[in-house]
Amino acid sequence: MSRKGILLVGHGSKLPYNKELVEETASLISRKHPDFIVKCGFMNMNKPSIEDSMNEFKSEAIDVLVVVPLFLAKGIHILKDIPTIMGLPEGEKRGSFRMNGRTIPLLYADPIGSDPLLADLMIKNAEQALFTI
């Protein structure tokens, strides 16, 4: 079966919560979408690094790798640091990923950005707080 690789990239944090969030989100995606092989990688402070997880994908049976940043909005990590690690020129969203013995497309997805689902998440958290009074 042809499968797609997703590398979920987190910011990383000295506290455990960012890593937990990224790993739990990866787990939710894996359960709901068995056609994706999902791994996590972190920009800073946590392991595995983005590089390490990209290397891990080299021996997986995937025919495309998508790097999806679990970041709210574009910033310096999204615009410069992550593309550099991926080997993409700045502003480029597509490249090639050299596997063991073959080359597959490498794609760079957008961060979360403005989305009605995000507004719904904010309302949900506000309502949970309001429920306490």
Place this chain on the structure above:
Amino acid sequence: MSRKGILLVGHGSKLPYNKELVEETASLISRKHPDFIVKCGFMNMNKPSIEDSMNEFKSEAIDVLVVVPLFLAKGIHILKDIPTIMGLPEGEKRGSFRMNGRTIPLLYADPIGSDPLLADLMIKNAEQALFTI
């Protein structure tokens, strides 16, 4: 009509994207939920500050104020900095907000955290990138 105040708190950034995200999310909430009065405040780098927006709420016809952080996960800003600005002891989710002439409940909502909606947003962005090949 009794209305609820929502202060949407963003991290702030030197680049314009975090501020745009927070303001667009506030706008989406306002349109969908006319029972909420929504304002934005930023932890760092952007204006208005959290303090300034809290002051703006003092003359609004609200009977509760909820501070909702537009952050992915708990970190030092969520656990220490924002509660300090709100006048809440660390770990406390409820306090009082002194308006012009009266006092109303002040609530502190959780950041986004792990949520199936977040996994759906990641998949949506991955699918958009995959659509380009």
